Amino acid sequence: MQIGTHTLKxxxxxxxxxxxxxxxxxxxxxxxxxxxxxSEMVTCNSLLYGSKKTQRRANxxxxxxxxxxxxxxxxxxxxxxxxxxxxxRGAQIIDIxxxxxxxxxxxxxxxxxLLQNEKLVGKILDSVVSAVDIxxxxxxxxxxxxxxKNALSIAKIAENAGIQALAIHGRTRACAYRGDAEYETIAAxxxxxxxxxxxxxxxxxxxxxxxxxxxxxxxxxxIGRAAQGRPWIFREISHxxxxxxxxxxxxxxxxxxxxxxxxxxxxxxxxxxxGVRIARxxxxxxxxxxxxxxxxxxxxxxxxxxxxxxxxxxxLFTNLANHNQRLSYSKNEGVTVE
Numbered sequence: 534m535q536i537g538t539h540t541l542k543x544x545x546x547x548x549x550x551x552x553x554x555x556x557x558x559x560x561x562x563x564x565x566x567x568x569x570x571x572s573e574m575v576t577c578n579s580l581l582y583g584s585k586k587t588q589r590r591a592n593x594x595x596x597x598x599x600x601x602x603x604x605x606x607x608x609x610x611x612x613x614x615x616x617x618x619x620x621x622r623g624a625q626i627i628d629i630x631x632x633x634x635x636x637x638x639x640x641x642x643x644x645x646x647l648l649q650n651e652k653l654v655g656k657i658l659d660s661v662v663s664a665v666d667i668x669x670x671x672x673x674x675x676x677x678x679x680x681x682k683n684a685l686s687i688a689k690i691a692e693n694a695g696i697q698a699l700a701i702h703g704r705t706r707a708c709a710y711r712g713d714a715e716y717e718t719i720a721a722x723x724x725x726x727x728x729x730x731x732x733x734x735x736x737x738x739x740x741x742x743x744x745x746x747x748x749x750x751x752x753x754x755x756i757g758r759a760a761q762g763r764p765w766i767f768r769e770i771s772h773x774x775x776x777x778x779x780x781x782x783x784x785x786x787x788x789x790x791x792x793x794x795x796x797x798x799x800x801x802x803x804x805x806x807x808g809v810r811i812a813r814x815x816x817x818x819x820x821x822x823x824x825x826x827x828x829x830x831x832x833x834x835x836x837x838x839x840x841x842x843x844x845x846x847x848x849l850f851t852n853l854a855n856h857n858q859r860l861s862y863s864k865n866e867g868v869t870v871e
Contacts, residue, residue, distance in 0.1 A: 534568060536670060537697045539598070541568035543567075544568060544752060544754065545753065546568060546753055546754070547571060547767075549574060550573060551574060551633075553573065554570060554572055554573045555573060555802065556802060557798035559596065560597065561795055562760060562764045562767060565764040565766075566771045569601055569626075571602075571628050573590065574603045575590050575602060575619060577614070589803070590602075591618070592802075593623040598625060600625045601628050602619045603628040603630050609659075609660035613661050614664075626668050626670060628672060629657065629669065630672060631645060632673050633645055645673070646677075648681075648683060651683065651686060651690060654690055658690065658696060662696065669696055671699050673688075673702070674702050679708075682705065688701075688725065692726045692727065697729070698730070699722070699731065700732075700733055701719045701722060701730065701733060702733040703734035716734075719749040719751060720750060723751055724750070729753065740773070742770045742773070742774065761815075762818025764791065785854065786850075789846075792816065792846060795819075796812050796815070796846070809842060812842060813834055816830070816833055816846065823853060824853060833845060833846075
């Protein structure tokens with residue numbers, strides 16, 4: 534998989550997710566087999582560049598290349614400035630968000646709302662591509678709603694503007710995350726343009742990744758929610774695509790090690806107060822399906838210090854250690870334990 538001058542180690546990409554794909558999560562997924570991880574979106578409003586949140590999102594210290602940063606907005610000049618800002622702070626790829634369905638983003642005509650205005654899309658892409666000397670990628674949905682699917686038209690605008698890769702979530706903005714993703718539109722786009730196409734949406738297993746790549750002929754797949762609490766999904770998919778065989782699911786002892794390391798990274802990155810609160814959702818994702826985890830997750834949300842979180846997490850996994858459990862996954866039921 535090639536994006537501009539960057540050759541990815543494979544065709545598995547971590548989707549940008551607000552509040553999730555921070556530097557600790559991106560680094561973890563890369564260590565577990567992802568070829569690239571796109572950051573959570575960074576606002577293009579220059580007035581916010583001084584905020585701690587924006588500075589933290591622009592912190593790529595020690596991150597494995599390539600570093601892809603997603604920007605969001607609706608003003609071509611401001612997006613160009615945001616692209617330059619992030620390039621100067623270590624971004625090696627700029628990704629433009631035209632796929633977010635959130636109301637607070639669409640209400641300011643950013644994210645997937647831009648799909649309604651193809652002329653503005655062209656202006657934005659031309660502005661950002663000409664503003665930086667690093668590759669620019671784009672993420673979109675299949676359209677605004679089921680009656681207005683214009684991914685193919687947007688894709689051609691993107692290719693003509695010099696976009697280096699196009700990621701497509703197989704839902705419209707109106708669908709949000711409801712229902713099943715559809716891949717026919719992604720296949721049609723792949724057939725019509727020459728730049729790399731990345732398929733996204735409902736990729737929850739190695740088999741699903743293989744099916745989507747074969748059906749759409751996409752150059753890569755992008756995985757989001759399925760990696761929450763399950764970063765090893767990338768090595769599982771990579772192994773299955775290469776061999777046709779499944780890797781054993783991780784033992785509880787490995788989940789314990791990965792989770793504790795992830796927690797320490799979060800505390801170091803965010804500090805004690807914010808780190809503890811951000812860690813809660815990750816702990817919940819990692820422990821879903823483990824014996825005794827329902828009560829554990831409820832009590833975890835009441836803990837106020839990193840020391841308490843680590844101690845209670847260790848207790849849970851110590852109680853499970855003798856079972857030598859492995860996780861298994863069901864599309865309908867989520868995580869279960871064998």
